[in-house]
Amino acid sequence: MRELTPLCWQLLLLSTLVYCSLGQGGDLSLPASLSVSPDRSQFFEYESVSLSCEVQGNSAGWRVVRNSERGNLSECSTDWGKQQGSSCTVSLIPSDSGVYWCVSGSGEHSNAVNITVPAGAVILESPALPVTEGDSVTLRCRYQGTPSDLTADFYKDGSLVRTETTGEMTIPAVSKSDEGLYKCSTSEGESPERLMTLTVPASIPDPSTVPVLSVSLPRLLGSLLVVSPYLLVTVVLLLKCNRRKGSR
Template sequence: MELTPLYWLLYISTPASLSVSPDRSQFFEYEYVSLSCEVQGNSTGWRVVRNSERGILSECNTDWGKQQGSSCNVFPIPSDSGLYWCESGSGEHSNAVNITVHDGAVILESPALPVTGGDSVTLRCRYQGTPSDLTADFYKDGSLIRTETTGEMTIPAVSKSDEGLYKCTNSEGESPESWMTVTVPTPIPSPAVPVLSMSLPRLLCSLLVGSPYLLVTIILLVKYCRSRAQGETRVPRKTHQDQLGDHVEEE
């Protein structure tokens, strides 16, 4: 089943999320996989639901899987391939995860859940037997992107451009395709700093009008300076002869 972004039910105001253990989207036939509903608060009433490739909607513990609390343990077969999610009794949904069960010799181990931009992600070409050569070709959206002799490919820091359909091939066969979703956290904008666009005269005018006490203080200060200056000019200055007479009288 080919998964596209339209199939993802994202975390939009939902109290639950579906986790997959081990965290990969492809499994060999009869491999053990555990699907768990991680719920904020009480998990009672949540169940794992599947929409198979045939379009049949069913719950865990009906004709597939074994329900244990809010988890479902499965030993899947190819007909169990499809979309899985958590659902409450009131109709609330979690995210959806696409799982492919392959009865061939090769699968691609890729994350079942969305990966965060900047994280390191390793894709592995896994074989059911023990191949003599681990060399594998990795494809994205149908185009060869890398050949690795170790059978695994690491993306040191994934970005939105790495999102797409991946598969691998080797001498043993070809894996199914799986969609890898990359989420990029939205940065929190810093608060804008107000820019002072007022001219200096207007700023001074605003300060004077808005501060009457400051205006009165300035006026009183100006009056005090003027009266002091006028008092100094009214005192007669002694002439040189007056100063000499004062000196003789003291002797």
Template sequence: MELTPLCWIFLMFSTQVDYRLSQGVHAWSPPVSMIINPNRLQFFEYESVSLSCEVQGNSTAWRLKRYTVTRKLSDCGTDWGMKQESSCNITVAISDSGVYWCESEAGEHSNTANITVPGGDVILESPALPVTEGHSVTLSCRYKKTPSNLIADFYKDGSLIRNETTGEMTIPAVNKSDQGRYSCGHPELGESQESWMTVTASTLCPPPSTPPPPSPELCISLSRLLCSLLVVSPYLVVTTVLMVKCQVRIIHLTKT
């Protein structure tokens, strides 16, 4: 028995949180970002997808890895994908669905992405990377076959939230309440699978007041500390809950 892809995601995430905290407040951002082109999480079979690791400095020390629905952990260039320096090109099939990420030789991880190849006639086009609060986001319902109309129903966490005649839904300025599981559907072609959209808080602190306070060094330090706590706290709470669930599953699997 092995861990589920969900447990893999949060085990890696918690490891990266520990690394970032050990490096200080200014090192909260991942040391590397995995970029998906096209920028979405769902794909039709036989579409071409390019994955790359973007990092300042030496990107060759990072490798692309995945853990698929078939419970196989492997690197790009082994039994999947065509490796080209810091990128990996792949023509996807249903068996390629799984969790993808960049990993360094030291064990540091980038953001993860749960790529889905459903095999149906409808997919949801949603951002692969986390979206910052206040930014505009457009979700699109994409069809393998040409429908008689572009009407689409959009769902969040299993509940219908909007019906659009253009097949697209735009959120002008996202906030944390918009984070969740999204899917879309067409009356003739069926529904897509769900994809998770992450919304992150802005890490920009307000500019100092004028005139500056008597102790600027102290105020700057407190400002940075408060900003870091606002960013870190939700992740620590969610990570702790999910890590407990994963540990319970590990104990259960060990006993069985």
């Protein structure tokens, strides 16, 4: 077996570093997440909401932006909200309804949250972000006036699910079948619909088993398409180096 020359080792090391950097860059996780406090997506007029950009590491440079229902894209503190660091506090009015998310100075972005400020007096309180499969979720029907607790009918995808005299409905362990459009109705009015979606928790591998392959086919093919040219270049360089040494 021929030994590799120092030049060949340098070429091999360079190709390996390129390969590793591509592998690390293939992470599709978002660099930040937008949190909403209080944790719901529907609010009465003049209620206050705090939107925070939660970033891994330094949050400097991150800001909250929105696209209103009228299609106006703007940043917090331009004509709405008060930006403090990477957080934005908004005293809501109906025109504040829209989609909110975080962006960085380099163009990175977070998840998006849809916030609704209806003109009516009834809202449906539900988590602002997708809920985790298996968790307990409570939906509350609220009336802006008094009394605070009313008998409410809860609907999913237009069909009555149940009637609750307490004004709230609990799903003990949400599953895929619970995804859909929810709304509530009382004698005082009806809330806007709210889409509830799920996130599936990461499964814990059985230590007694050794997984052979745990990557989806599209991602595997995409990785191969990106990395294969660099692997091919590495092989060609090594062959040329060996041939050059053998001809000496």
